[in-house]
Amino acid sequence: HEGQHAALASSSRPKTIPKEEFFDNLFQKLKNRFVSEDNERFLPWNDLRLVLDNNTVRECILQLDVEEEQYIQIYGDRCSSSRLRILATLILTDCIDYYHLNSFLEEGIFDNSLPLKEENAPVFTRWTDREKNAFCKEQYIVLAPCFNFSRDKLRHYIFDPSIPMPFFNLRSVGRGGDGMVSSVTIQSGHHWVSEQGLGTEGKIFALKEFTKYTTFAKEREALDHFSGANPGHDHLSRLLLSFDRASKWYMIFDWANEDLENFWKTFSSHPKSHIHLSWLIAQCHGMAEGLSKVHGDGEKQQISTTTPPIPDRGRHGDIKPSNILCFNQNRHGEMKPSNIPQDDSRLIDYQLVVADFTLMHFHSPYSLGGTSPRNLACSRSYRPPEKDIESAIKIDQSYDVWTLGCVYLEFISWYLLGYEAVREDYFCYLGKYVKSFPKMRMDEKSDLPQDDFFIMTKNRFLSFPAVVKPGVVKWFQFLRQNKDCSQAIHDILDLIEKHMLVPNPKGRWKMFEISERLETIHKKCERDEAYCSKGVPRRVNFISRFGKDFPPQGRVAVVPETFIHRSIGHKRDRKDIF
Template sequence: MRIGREDRIVHLYNQPSTRRVCDGGLPFSDEGRFPEALNELKEKEKQLFRHAQWQLRSHYLTKLNPEDQSFRQLDDEASLPFLHIDKGATTINGGLSIVRHIRIDSEHHDLCESSSHFALKTFKKGPVSEEYFRKELGANQQAPRHDRIVPVLTAFKHRRRFHLILPYASGGNLQELWTTYSSRGALGGRAAPWYSTQWLLSECLGVAESLAVTHQPAITTDQGGQRNSTPQVHADIKPRNILCFGTVEGGHQSYTLKLADFGFARQVNGDSTLPVGDVTHTKTYRPPEYDMEDFIHLNYDVWCLGCVYLEFITWAVLGWSAVENFTNRRLGEYDGARTSEAKGEDYEDTFFKKVSRIPRWYDLSGLKFEADRNTKSTSKKTATSQRSFRMSRGKIPISCRVKESVKSHIADIRNQEACVPEIREFLDFVEEKMLVIDAGKRVNSSEVEIFLRDMTDRQNDQD
């Protein structure tokens, strides 16, 4: 019918049963495979038939096995089984990929029995995007399986583009949730009917669980998940990589938070460390050891998570506008003098700042004193001074500290009426245990999970 030769339909139907044609016999790629009833078509009509037949063929998308890091090469002529693709797309990874909401025909996939809604991540054409796709697929497949971790459902190449399909998060990412809703209507935005202190603590616990699973050896959990046998640093924890999946509780819309995007994740060495150069960091949430040390530890992620928790608490107590103001306050506090090679002040949105520890014997004009080599030391005091001057050669000692804007912001939150005792206890833990400059004194992800589990249990007992 698409080529205007309806008269051949009867001929196709009347063929012997052994040569009968059905959709499963498509596509016909050459004259030798064409049914006799179609051999009378003109060459141009056959070409049109070859093109039109693909519109009746659609791929069946199968779920990846947990250990499978390969992807399917789909036939370019056949269409993808998408019933709907959102026109709006979110650009991520520096423009290398976009994410869109799609619906897939339930007869054409085994990705999920309970939903036909998914997220399609499409990578741009080119070798750089292909390399990033392969790395992201491999890293995500190495991630542990857990209820609070977003899995890659399938991966394929179609018409020279690489694609990943993931579960669809109807609430978007955590930052989008913050900009859309508020914990109370008076803070601007739509009031979140599901919000409560218990929800805040429970969802923060869920994210902590996902991180603890990523950091710990393989153990089967009560939730049916599995801890990864090789510890990994996620290395990209930020609000945009925490997705919000819609649920219904008590007749109201609610959201469950899950950790996503293990594209930058790296397995740690036997001593649970990783060279700094192997990590692609998230600029705002990176910990101070990224700038100061040669190796990082699993607690790298704990600092990042502490930053996210602090912004989460800010949203809960003061609303999204306060989160934006907090960003501006951090930007307004620059690193100390002589801490980098950049000229002038170094403005950067981080939660820490670098400061120089200039010795008293250091000449701020940039010159370093040194006794005349021909002058003999006449006392121990002179000899000591000479050694000090010589030691001043080289780089100025630099240390890090939590920004004053962060400390004052935390103090401001504590003074708010909406900062109830449970949130204040959580805030104290973030400040004193997670946002700690010395990574060796920072709590690990399991301790974060234990703390929040204890808090949620106590909250549940009160209710």
């Protein structure tokens, strides 16, 4: 074919090396840049551009006797309008000559037209079967996608199963809702990080995989309210993009260092720190404010007689510590390397974000009903009483108020008493072994002891058939008499006890009211350090109020020494116990 075009060449520059040697060298350079990961092989875009740089493409044009004016048609000015991937594939398949390259120029086919199917691509009309097969097979090596995380819209990609993903170090970290979550490094040059993305640990992202489309679609629909061009919130998880490939569906998120559950285990609290308590209250306020946005509190929708109302009133449905992510940000909003030792003084660099919207439900503000309790999945420890009531009571947004109140109470408990107080059976307090918060909530007389926050009652004098567990009530008092319990903490405990952990959902505050109250407390903390961090314990008559569980000399639920040796003697070497 080459003799037909010699007169068309406009360049008279001498060739630097023989044509065959030149393209053999390029073949080896490209092949040496291949990456193999998880049984997939691809040529990273940055490496392709490094090999086929400006000067090399001009030399290719010279070697092939292509008109030099065609340079911009090959090198391009953007990823989507170049023919560099086509050029690389021609080199890798030994189809690199004027005729084969010019067929793409004549047909107006760019990189963004790949992958091509040999049976219906006009460009292959005069190619041999070997050439068509080789090109169609090798083209996938250069087709690892470039993900666009820009916030102008929420993107969804559909990928041919043969297209390789530009992923490294794919590591499963567990399940999130109904999807498998992995940490993954996306090859540099294959993603554009969001302009205001919440730290991504360098190039690490969270990849969530779904095997059921209905589950994927439901969560994506919920996340769409706060992702893409829609205004999100700093304390709500934002979806970067989604894609489907080989009958599986995926979501990509910013990568968090850990969840709140592990955060409590990683960090020690500093109850006397004004800065730390101010940070804690700010995080609680931020989460409530974000959830208020989910609930649509204070937003009014115009009633229309011709179109159905938009379902913009949401309910998260599964608020718990493992669904609250912790992002470590430095003062410039960038992620810190994960190999830097944890420094408790940097606790304030973390931002808490409510995540996992698998169970989120949106409805119209004019829909009368909620969700039937029996149709709702939940976390048993944090579920509200209405979940267990077989009656006409429907699940509504007050569900989130109860579950968030449970998390807040554990958060304050960790802050004042440490990790063992919220996750072990016993912890050391004032030289005594005492029951932890989960242990205080256990109804050990029951056939199935549970660490939930309420019990059902048949007391006919009560207007609602559930009450807060006595162990939870005792725990509130235990926290209030702590020497480091400041007035700010008292105010938060009052908010939780009086307006959040209220058995009757009709008696709970709206999420926006909780947000406003926490904002008031936080602003006062910023102005008044004593209000924030000076301990003002409230003394109570423990014998008259709680009997033998809380003796006055220790003011804690002391566990018999013999029981301690029998139950947790194997933990006596742990430094946090003593």
